Amino acid sequence: MSEQPLMNLSQPQPVSGWNAATSSWLPAVILLLVTIVLWEAAVRIFSISSFIVPAPSEIAKSLVAQWGTLMQATVVTAGEILFGFLVSVIVGIALALVIVRFDWLGRALYPLVVLFQNVPKVALAPIFILWFGYGLAPKIGLILVIAFFPVTLSMLAGMQSVDRSLLSLVNSVGASPTQILFRIRVPHSLPSLMAGTKIAATLSVIGAIVGEFAGASDGLGYVIQFASTQLDTPLVFAALLLVSVLGIAFYYAAEILERIVVPWAPKFSQA
Amino acid sequence: MQVETIRPAGGRSTHIRHDDLISAKGVSVVMGTDQNRQLILRDIDLSVPKGSFVSLIGPSGCGKSTLLKVLAGLVSPSSGSVSVAGVSPGEAARKRMIGLVFQDANLLPWKNAVDNASMLLGIADKSMSRAALRARGQEMLELVGLGDAAHKRPNELSGGMRQRVAIARALALDPAVLLMDEPFGALDAITRDSMGQSLLEIWQRTGKTIVLVTHSIDEAIQLSRQVHVLGINPGRITQSLDIPLPYPRDTSVTEVPEFVRLVLQLRTMLRSSHEPGDAT
Numbered sequence: 001m002s003e004q005p006l007m008n009l010s011q012p013q014p015v016s017g018w019n020a021a022t023s024s025w026l027p028a029v030i031l032l033l034v035t036i037v038l039w040e041a042a043v044r045i046f047s048i049s050s051f052i053v054p055a056p057s058e059i060a061k062s063l064v065a066q067w068g069t070l071m072q073a074t075v076v077t078a079g080e081i082l083f084g085f086l087v088s089v090i091v092g093i094a095l096a097l098v099i100v101r102f103d104w105l106g107r108a109l110y111p112l113v114v115l116f117q118n119v120p121k122v123a124l125a126p127i128f129i130l131w132f133g134y135g136l137a138p139k140i141g142l143i144l145v146i147a148f149f150p151v152t153l154s155m156l157a158g159m160q161s162v163d164r165s166l167l168s169l170v171n172s173v174g175a176s177p178t179q180i181l182f183r184i185r186v187p188h189s190l191p192s193l194m195a196g197t198k199i200a201a202t203l204s205v206i207g208a209i210v211g212e213f214a215g216a217s218d219g220l221g222y223v224i225q226f227a228s229t230q231l232d233t234p235l236v237f238a239a240l241l242l243v244s245v246l247g248i249a250f251y252y253a254a255e256i257l258e259r260i261v262v263p264w265a266p267k268f269s270q271a
Numbered sequence: 272m273q274v275e276t277i278r279p280a281g282g283r284s285t286h287i288r289h290d291d292l293i294s295a296k297g298v299s300v301v302m303g304t305d306q307n308r309q310l311i312l313r314d315i316d317l318s319v320p321k322g323s324f325v326s327l328i329g330p331s332g333c334g335k336s337t338l339l340k341v342l343a344g345l346v347s348p349s350s351g352s353v354s355v356a357g358v359s360p361g362e363a364a365r366k367r368m369i370g371l372v373f374q375d376a377n378l379l380p381w382k383n384a385v386d387n388a389s390m391l392l393g394i395a396d397k398s399m400s401r402a403a404l405r406a407r408g409q410e411m412l413e414l415v416g417l418g419d420a421a422h423k424r425p426n427e428l429s430g431g432m433r434q435r436v437a438i439a440r441a442l443a444l445d446p447a448v449l450l451m452d453e454p455f456g457a458l459d460a461i462t463r464d465s466m467g468q469s470l471l472e473i474w475q476r477t478g479k480t481i482v483l484v485t486h487s488i489d490e491a492i493q494l495s496r497q498v499h500v501l502g503i504n505p506g507r508i509t510q511s512l513d514i515p516l517p518y519p520r521d522t523s524v525t526e527v528p529e530f531v532r533l534v535l536q537l538r539t540m541l542r543s544s545h546e547p548g549d550a551t
Binding site for chain 1 (some may be wrong): 343344345361364365367369371373375377379380381390391394395424426444
């Protein structure tokens with residue numbers, strides 16, 4: 001998200017359409033290819049053992065050989081991420097609405113939510129396994145505690161940043177608190193909420209993998225852990241690659257959602 | 272074209288006319304905490320006749336915006352009384368008798384112009400159908416000269432157009448009085464001129480009472496029937512100036528010798544209003 005404005009800075013003048021897209025992506029693609037080639041060369045020249053740093057070609061071989069297992073694990077992890085992400089967004093929004101609408105409840109809840117944010121939630125994973133077993137539930141729970149906070153916080157920030165004179169305008173004609181909430185505050189918070197949702201999408205991937213590390217019999221996190229005990233480092237890297245692809249996919253899905261939900265919002269990341 | 276009454280500072284006008292839409296008597300506003308109390312407005316007497324166009328002008332910090340907020344019911348005076356159409360400002364606002372326009376148009380970015388224009392009316396009158404609100408919004412957009420921009424979102428409108436939508440939104444309530452706080456303050460000079468002309472046309476067509484807060488001497492004289500000058504420390508009405516130029520006025524009014532004379536007079540009044548009220 002942050003690399004695109006940087007690219008814009010290095011562009012002397014606006015280039016239109018396909019050319020603009022190519023010229024903004026090309027340097028990154030070239031750098032990536034050069035890195036892969038250097039990596040491959042370094043591993044071969046210094047004959048580094050493949051269980052310490054596998055060459056890109058080894059990783060690719062492993063990816064092809066274990067394709068079936070890896071795909072099955074990817075589907076499991078993707079399911080956890082999607083489910084956990086949706087639960088986080090729903091809970092996060094509900095919490096923000098309750099905090100804003102019911103003042104006394106908000107004053108009770110908000111400090112506790114912030115306090116809870118300081119708990120290292122990754123450390124909760126073993127407890128969730130203890131409580132909910134090895135299935136889907138502990139992963140959803142872990143994603144929820146990791147990912148709801150940016151949703152709640154960004155929506156609260158959006159709802160509370162409504163201009164005072166706009167509020168006095170609607171107050172002067174006798175608007176009810178519910179009217180102000182749903183006609184002004186909630187729509188006004190959407191651009192900010194969508195930014196928080198994108199962060200939650202990224203955190204959901206982390207939550208799922210950590211959940212699988214703590215105890216699972218399936219999924220990419222499980223593959224990574226299992227492969228590393230077998231010293232099958234190429235497989236570890238292959239699984240890592242797929243986790244990264246999942247992360248990118250979820251991030252861009254959230255960004256597409258943003259464009260659908262708030263087409264009127266000012267664009268921060270225009271290529 | 273003859274008389275202009277200059278009221279000395281602190282002098283109370285004794286004649287209270289029956290057709291005053293707004294009347295404030297002895298209004299003072301104190302703000303701040305107990306340790307740091309500040310007298311924002313002192314002993315304001317103001318009467319605005321029905322159908323009139325009145326401007327409040329003064330140096331920044333004189334409390335002219337606060338005075339407008341008092342008239343709108345957004346700030347309650349610490350002492351004194353205010354009535355708008357015979358009731359308290361707050362009640363008048365709830366009865367949709369007050370239309371507000373601020374320097375910032377404050378449009379909802381997710382709604383198009385016509386929905387923005389009818390937004391306040393929709394909140395105030397829950398019984399109105401969507402179609403009726405749209406029709407009213409469209410009617411008001413046409414009144415402010417934006418009839419063909421109904422489906423544009425605020426980010427597709429210029430600053431002047433956004434402010435026109437804000438005026439349409441206030442007019443949609445069909446208020447008795449339009450209270451405007453530096454509505455053209457953020458606009459460039461050319462846009463300001465055409466907005467002023469439009470406002471005059473709207474005023475003459477609808478017969479609304481208008482109270483305009485401005486820091487522009489030209490604008491105050493060009494548009495209003497009466498100008499009240501506010502002094503600073505504390506904010507108070509130091510002088511009032513009647514503008515006897517005939518309506519309808521257009522921008523050519525600025526070339527009339529009488530206009531130039533009024534500008535000079537108002538400028539002198541403003542200069543003396545900078546002096547603190549309490550001789551120290």
